Amino acid sequence: MLNYLKTLDRRIIYLFVLVGVILPIVGGFLFPVQSSPMTDSVVKALKELEPGSVILVSADFDPGSQAELQPMLLALLKYCFENEINVVSMGLWPMGPTLIDNAMDSDKVRISKDRAEQLMLEGRKVYIIPKGEAGTEQYLEERDGKIVVVKETEREEVGDLFDDAIYYVKGIRSLFPEGHIKYGENYLAAGYQVGAGVVILDLVASVPGALKTDALNSKPVESYPIMNGIDTLKDIDMVFTLSSGSGGIKEWVIYGNGRSGVKVCGGVTAVSAPEFLPYLVSRQLAGMLAGLAGAAEFEAATGYEMGEGIRGMTPQSFAHIIIILFIIIGNLVFLVEKYSENK
Amino acid sequence: MKRQIPLLITFLSAITMIVFYFLNEDLTKDYKSGIFDWVRIIGSFALLIGIVNLLRVHFYKIRRGGKEAVYSYVLVLSFFIITVSGLIGYGKRGAEGIVGASFLTFDWMFINVLRPLQGTMFSLLAFYVASAAFRSFRAKTKEATFLLVSAFIVMLGRVPVGTMIWDRIPVISNWIMTYPTAGAQTAIMIGAALGAVSVSLKIIIGIERTYLGGDE
């Protein structure tokens, strides 16, 4: 037995981790999430922004890190548009701006049954996954005061919304009434900017000079009302970077905050969070969200209870416990062996 | 001469940027902006070099044949499908966002192919961390025991289970992250930064020439 545990096939460990992650997802139970000082600093920095402030959201990550960073992005965009903070989006990584586009218009944003009803009445498209069903996309419609579930060409009338179904909309834009998010007025997409640190240095000197044109219409950015009064990076109220590697938060801190003093907050993967702790401690970073736990805490703090982060905390808890148990088993084996040798 | 010219360009460019750093920002803004534009243009062309290189390597593998040639076919085909769809189908955006993501459009492939594939690769880390931790976290020495205990506390402190076990665990976890971890990370960063300064200085004055490809 001892020898078996000592030479345990790593696939057994993988299997346990897999089961540990799947069980809570299938079981559907959630652990309550509490905030941490790191996340509190981000929320505090955001709460200091007044309506009409401009935040530069930089998506410096690719789909590899989406599991941890996309929930942060969704929660951030939701918070900004709810609190009338204007968003200028860009990316130092090629796929970052497309991920922001997905967050705005394609990503599934889960909502409660009440919110689903409210949005449906406002004319927004609300999707539904009834319990026990999956596969084809189904959405809700209101016809003559009755709620109809539309599935491809079939239409099924339902009396009332189901309690145990999953409701979602596509993209953060769908959470708001039509016309709430006006391109050029409270949202602007500047797209991918080549050059990483050089881009930031350019932004420090001149934001319109660095961004040049927007990604949608290829018009000069200064022609949009959102850019009124924005000349250099100092005029931006906050930079929020979601970063998973080189060409991201470190460059924003060193060049952005270092040269212009602009407030920088960041969201990073859990694996790289310790690397940026010195910047947080020295207050070069106003706040930092670390990994999926940071995303969950941020969602809880900003009132986004159905977020991916919060739902991901239970599987993560199970995974951590399984890893700890295996470490304990490994150490017990080691100690027993050592004791036998000494004997 | 083949080596002297790049070394001279390196030296002059570095000195120029160092001098600009110490001059008033208003005086150098326009010059710096021009230089940065050039850097960004050159960076864009470096992407192009990568693409050309990639295609060259895989066309060679296709010509050569063999059991791995099929993967080169897949790569080249995927490359052209995504490029063409990006040029044709990317434009389906409006002021109200992505209008349609039908089959084989850029958005469809990004959302349904690229994102799941890349996410899957990253998710392997979770399994690898588990096996690495099982294999290597042993309390062989006092220091290793400290590391082990800290690891347990931080792992529990970062998830809700830690609070459920004892509400002080997140507090201790946060202390470990803010003080010992941040201190150690800062020390490594300072050392690496000084190393980087030294290497940069050697590149500027021409001692380090690896980037030119081999020694003289």
Next chain:
Amino acid sequence: MKKFSLLFVCFLLFSLPAVTAFGAGEIDEGVSGKIFETTRIPVLIGILLLGGAIVYFIEKAKKGQHIFIRKIAGLNAIDDALGRATEMGKPVLFVPGIMGIENLETLASVSILGHIAKKTAAFETDLKVPVRDALVFSTAQEVIKESYLASGRPDAFNDNMVEFVTSEQFGYVAGVNGYMVREKPAANFLLGCFYAESLLLAETGNSIGAIQVAGTANPSQIPFFITACDYTLIGEELYAAGAYLSDDAKAKGSLKGQDMGKAIVMGLIGFFTVLVIFFQLASMGKSYEEFQKGKEAKPSETESAITKVHNFFRNSLNF
């Protein structure tokens, strides 16, 4: 190159008086303030100190002075790793990180590649270098070619030694892991700048039983290499590797100069830590005095000096 070094040192030495002399000079009406950013003087002092130390020790090393470098286990293990690969008839895998040639870690890695290539040429061991960047691809090819030429084995070099896998991070990892699992190299060298893929590479290498030497200056990835690899170069040990392996006087001199710079930084950190503690104690004492006597106490001579120094450096470090 001696001329360039002298030019550079002269520029640095004369710029300090120039900055202070013209620091307050006025220019055209339309442009505000001074010519030179006097708030950046501490940065200039830092450059002078560090640069001066490096240049000084390079010159000393060139004159023949012996420079001691402590043993770095990872670098000493290179020969053992290569020997193992040769005996087993298996290839050697060298991964130079995932960043471009402009990254300093990649440069350090490529210089180590040159040394390893010389050895694989001599031992007739297969060498495989998968890369993620096009410019690293060209540089690595050139470096290996020249190493094989220097070893007298230009015939043993072939273009397929260096392979451009893809520029996509996880695609690159998948490619390298696939190679490891198929070809089972006996020695893996993971040297350069790594991010999330570090553990993926190191664990796969561990699972195939290869001897692994890793090195990166990225603090967040070092723990993964330490758990999964046999030897790890931490932080600037990677930058020191070139000097360590080459026995080049200039490289060793620069390493010594860098260490002097580190000693200066440590000294400054210690000095300012004491200063800050003293300043805070003095401020605390002042507040207590105020509370006790009910009137504002005048700052003492010492406190004013400390306050002035403290404020000067606090303001000037906000560059």
